[in-house]
Amino acid sequence: MDKATPKADIYKANLDRAVPLLAKLKDEGIGHFIDGKVVPAISGATFETKSPIDGTVLAKVARGNAEDIDRAATAASLAFKSWRDMAPAMRRKLLHRLADAIEANAEDIAVLECIDTGQAYRFMAKAALRAAENFRFFADKCMEARDGQSTPSDEHWNISTRVPIGPVGVITPWNTPFMLSTWKIAPALAAGCTVVHKPAEWSPITAQWLAKLAKEAGIPDGVLNTVHGFGEEAGKALTEHPAIKAIGFVGESSTGSAIMAQGAPTLKRVHFELGGKNPVIVFDDADLERALDAVVFMIYSLNGERCTSSSRLLVQQSIAETFTAKLAARVRALKVGHPLDPATEIGPLIHERHLAKVCSYVDIARQDGAIIAVGGKPFDGPGGGHYVEPTLVTGASQTMRVAQEEVFGPFLTVIPFRDETDAIAIANDVQYGLTGYVWTNDMGRALRVADALEAGMIWLNSENVRHLPTPFGGMKASGIGRDGGDYSFDFYMETKHVSLARGTHKIQRLGV
Structure with a gap:
């Protein structure tokens, strides 16, 4: 059309x-x-x-x-x-x-x-x-x-x-x-x-x-x-x-x-x-508006049901509070609705068992001491199907299950980091190694981080943009x-x- x-x-x-x-x-x-x-x-x-x-x-x-x-x-x-x-x-x-x-x-x-x-x-x-x-x-x-x-x-x-x-x-x-x-x-x-x-x-x-x-x-x-x-x-x-x-x-x-x-x-x-538990790393010198667009897109598009979703946001401590506040506002504004409606941004999850799995991580996050900043429960969508509110978890640490396990839904966990070394250590501290996303205007740092990340695919200052001649695949699990x-x-x-x-x-x- x-x-x-x-x-x-x-x-x-x-x-x-x-x-x-x-x-x-x-x-x-x-x-x-x-x-x-x-x-x-x-x-x-x-x-x-x-x-x-x-x-x-x-x-x-x-x-x-x-x-x-x-x-x-x-x-x-x-x-x-x-x-x-x-x-x-x-x-x-x-x-x-x-x-x-x-x-x-x-x-x-x-x-x-x-x-x-x-x-x-x-x-x-x-x-x-x-x-x-x-x-x-x-x-x-x-x-x-x-x-x-x-x-x-x-x-x-x-x-x-x-x-x-x-x-x-x-x-x-x-x-x-x-x-x-x-x-x-x-x-x-x-x-x-x-x-x-x-x-x-x-x-x-x-x-x-x-x-x-x-x-x-x-x-x-x-x-x-x-x-x-x-x-x-x-x-x-x-x-x-x-x-x-x-x-x-x-x-x-x-x-x-x-x-x-x-x-x-x-x-x-x-x-x-x-599977993947992919990090998106946002340094304080990044183009923060573009980074914010990419962060929201790469976890909440396709219902978060994608292997390459950036389900962990690693954000530098100096900008963590302001960046997370803007992020929360965007997540609250996401439109959940009927999948055939072109205005819909998040539709129902694939199956009732998968809905239960995604929702179970809300309880897991709370039990581990994290904060459900946005969402965190089923959504009463048209038809009464397997809808869930887009969820944002803050106050998390890398040892929590929501930072380690693949949720595979519209569910983002935020983890602050101190510096480049800390960001790399957190990013690599999972069993997975599919993708990584890095946002910084320091190209030397971008290349250093890309070289150090244990992931098969890395995008610098970009969301996942597939180019068919390039290799697609991951490391580790x-x-x-x-x-x-x-x-x-x-x-x-x-x-x-x-x-x-x-x-x-x-x-x-x-x-x-």
């Missing part, structure tokens, strides 16, 4: 768009997508997916198990050779077609994702377009996926090349599920791998759209398969299946540990993008491996070394 369209009109249009989509969804349900066909679970089992807005049942979803995973893995295995051997230019063409199809359906995908996840429309409106951008980026890299290096020696020409590893499993999270799934699936397909996708059971709706759009774009049957279900059933079967050569997973650190153990007997390659550009191909492809002899080197003669 045009930017000049009144928000009330956009809200009504979104609600009107949702009606036929939800009716069709409830009527048809959600099946697996295996070998180019929508199929029920072999067992016939289903589970319900509900909207976090009001708890209504959106659809019955096929509940996969080891039999369904085996069926999908077999399809992926049978399709692998022809997809691997397809000319890169043709793979590029098909992935661009898929990007076109995503763009054509972007509004429907956004509306359904809001209803399925509770994420605000202002953030999800562009999510499908970003997903299309992911496919376009990796489509264009199909032509160079096999590129390697030339490392000549005195007697040999040595070259390296890359080949796709085989069928891979992709397990994706429930926050912005459509866009995040494309971060994994797009490079896998561009590399020449086939995929079995296990979406999160809390947000299964748009995964089927992606598989159907792939078929409509001409991607061969068996190349992209989707099996729904629970982690302990379908997910476990996928990580253990011998035909699956690698697992790309986004989710909790404890689940990543379990997947590593499950994949060990078949020596699976793993790529994990896991935040993950293993990197996404983005050629870093993705390092995971989905095997590097092969070929040595060409000049015919002049001496070969030792034995047994003469």
Whole structure:
């Protein structure tokens, strides 16, 4: 829609768009997508997916198990050779077609994702377009996926090349599920791998759209398969299946540990993008207005349900009181509401269990001696769903649980620091190491802090701005491996070394 369209009109249009989509969804349900066909679970089992807005049942979803995973893995295995051997230019063409199809359906995908996840429309409106951008980026890299290096020696020409590893499993999270799934699936397909996708059971709706759009774009049957279900059933079967050569997973650190153990007997390659307790460090010489905007955005956008959220604010003592006062005023002014309303900044949390988890940290903060400066309780939002007030915790120290554990909601903990050394020590004193954000006008200090932070990604004087060629991933309990550009191909492809002899080197003669 045009930017000049009144928000009330956009809200009504979104609600009107949702009606036929939800009716069709409830009527048809959600099946697996295996070998180019929508199929029920072999067992016939289903589970319900509900909207976090009001708890209504959106659809019955096929509940996969080891039999369904085996069926999908077999399809992926049978399709692998022809997809691997397809000319890169043709793979590029098909992935661009898929990007076109995503763009054509972007509004429907956004509306359904809001209803399925509770994420605000202002953030999800562009999510499908970003997903299309992911496919376009990796489509264009199909032509160079096999590129390697030339490392000549005195007697040999040595070259390296890359080949796709085989069928891979992709397990994706429930926050912005459509866009995040494309971060994994797009490079896998561009590399020449086939995929079995296990979406999160809390947000299964748009995964089927992606598989159907792939078929409509001409991607061969068996190349992209989707099996729904629970982690302990379908997910476990996928990580253990011998035909699956690698697992790309986004989710909790404890689940990543379990997947590593499950994949060990078949020596699976793993790529994990896991939890975070990310610091944003604000020094007293920073551009404080820009820093304030970034602090609010990086924890309260997307309901705080994002791995890269800056959930710990480390602010220098000399400005802590004034900066926190301005921050509190901004948090109080955040608009909680229906996710399809473009004025909404925070929608309902994904699930009643997650709402309970986020709210439990309010009690934990108080028990540890911190102050709930803003929010701290459920919110009576439209539909009566899983709404929570955006929460700000002050008076905290680094030893408190709210400074150590991932809450994964609109929940920010403020911790003052003395100087550069103190800020670094506090920032690194967690089990996680995904991102870090530093605000200062002293570039020497910015570079020193960036070098000292134990995090895979660091932004200086910026919020998280994703650039697809750059490496995305974390350290410590935040993950293993990197996404983005050629870093993705390092995971989905095997590097092969070929040595060409000049015919002049001496070969030792034995047994003469």
